[in-house]
Amino acid sequence: MKIIQYFLWLGLSFSAQAQKSGNPILPGWYADPEAIIFDQTYWIYPTYSAPYEKQVYFDAFSSQDLITWKKHERILDTSAVKWAKRAMWAPSIIRKDGKYYFFFGANDIQNDNEIGGIGVAVADKPEGPYKDHLGKPLVDRFHHGAQPIDQFVFQDGKDFYLVFGGWKHCVMAKLNDDFTGFTTEFKEITPENYVEGPMFFKKDGKYYFMWSEGGWTGPNYAVAYAISDNPWGPFERKGVILKQDPEIATGAGHHSVLNVGEDWYIIYHRRPLGETDRNARVTCIDKMEFDEGGNILPVKMTFEGVNKKEDVSKPK
Numbered sequence: 001m002k003i004i005q006y007f008l009w010l011g012l013s014f015s016a017q018a019q020k021s022g023n024p025i026l027p028g029w030y031a032d033p034e035a036i037i038f039d040q041t042y043w044i045y046p047t048y049s050a051p052y053e054k055q056v057y058f059d060a061f062s063s064q065d066l067i068t069w070k071k072h073e074r075i076l077d078t079s080a081v082k083w084a085k086r087a088m089w090a091p092s093i094i095r096k097d098g099k100y101y102f103f104f105g106a107n108d109i110q111n112d113n114e115i116g117g118i119g120v121a122v123a124d125k126p127e128g129p130y131k132d133h134l135g136k137p138l139v140d141r142f143h144h145g146a147q148p149i150d151q152f153v154f155q156d157g158k159d160f161y162l163v164f165g166g167w168k169h170c171v172m173a174k175l176n177d178d179f180t181g182f183t184t185e186f187k188e189i190t191p192e193n194y195v196e197g198p199m200f201f202k203k204d205g206k207y208y209f210m211w212s213e214g215g216w217t218g219p220n221y222a223v224a225y226a227i228s229d230n231p232w233g234p235f236e237r238k239g240v241i242l243k244q245d246p247e248i249a250t251g252a253g254h255h256s257v258l259n260v261g262e263d264w265y266i267i268y269h270r271r272p273l274g275e276t277d278r279n280a281r282v283t284c285i286d287k288m289e290f291d292e293g294g295n296i297l298p299v300k301m302t303f304e305g306v307n308k309k310e311d312v313s314k315p316k
Contacts, residue, residue: 021066021305024282030059031269031281032090032150032197035256038100038126040312042066042258044267045075045091045102049281052087052108060127065310066265066285075128076102076121083107083115083136090197090254094153094160099123101179102130103138103162105149112141117148118164120179134180138162144188145169150254154200156207156231163189166196170211172232191226192237197254200231204294209235212253217278219250223268225296241288241296242268248301249273251281257288260309264288266299 026033030046037043042063048055057077061069078084084106092103100123107116117137121130139148139162146165153175154161160175162182170190173182189209197212207228214220223242226235244250248270255268266288269281285305289297 019067019308021285021308023284023286023301023303023305025066025267025285025305026061026069026283027071029279029281030283032254033256033267033269033283034090034092034152035258035265035267036093037258037260037312038095040064041126042312043093043126044069044283045093046269046283047089047091049269049279051279055086055088056084058088058091058102058104062127064312065308066306067308072127075123076104076130078106080130081106081119081121081132084119085116087116090150092152093126094155095126096160096179100126100128100130101133101153102128103151103153105151105164106137109140109148115140117141118151118162138179138181139164142167143171143186144190146171146186146188146190150196150198152199154231156202161200161231163198163200165190165194165198168195170194170198187232189233189235191224191233191235193224197223199256201257201259203259203290205229206294207231208296209233210255210257212255213240214253216251216253219244219271221251221253223253223255223266223299227294238295240298242266242299242301244270245301246273248303249284252301260312263309264290265306270301 029049031049032047034045044061060072087108089105102121109116118139120133122133123130146169147167149166151164163172171186173186174184210225251271258265
């Protein structure tokens, strides 16, 4: 009887576990996740977390329920981008006119004389294969002190904006119709304590600007945010909403956000406890909630992750 009870418990345990995503949600070392919904499917596009010389490709992951993820290998690599040699980072993706545009950083340039910066690739399907859209970087120099990395593409109605910046500066410009250039000058929108990893979303008519603070190699990496009535700001820092938990993980940051109906999720990377390698980063998901005033509540990191979510709907 005890054996029967044990197997019944085991079955119930697996059944309950299958209803949760668990954390991390992706196998292996991945960071800087970009999450988005295309045609009733969840997608995550992360950085392959490894030494810079080995960061020569991107994988993608898709899911129908936030629980089971399918890996799409090497959707873009340096063989398709002749000017990119290393340090392919932090993808951001957007769909426009039936095409998928994949923005990425490459080569970790340190000044305007080096080759590299922010590129854009294009494909007919979200899983690629992607090809270089321009044959050269879209952004190949520093603007207002912002290193051309950590790009995020933000759509507001019919307008598309590119936001980016490392080295504690963040800039934004409006993209032209075919994503070959810009229709505005780059404007600095750097908020207090900004370091890198910018992203935007819109909720109830307000613009939420989020970013990462601290050093990505250390335990104190964290996510903060600001709110504005205008995409150009001004943005006044409201505070940190995601940070290390000594019982869960350290180095929590460089994230993206998913809105599914009334539910909001934050997808981010963190460093498992006991890991000292700076590239030992894993992609995780947890709920993100708001108070009645629209402020983001502190996110509690978990090992359980989130519930199965099959009713994929478009973000508001």
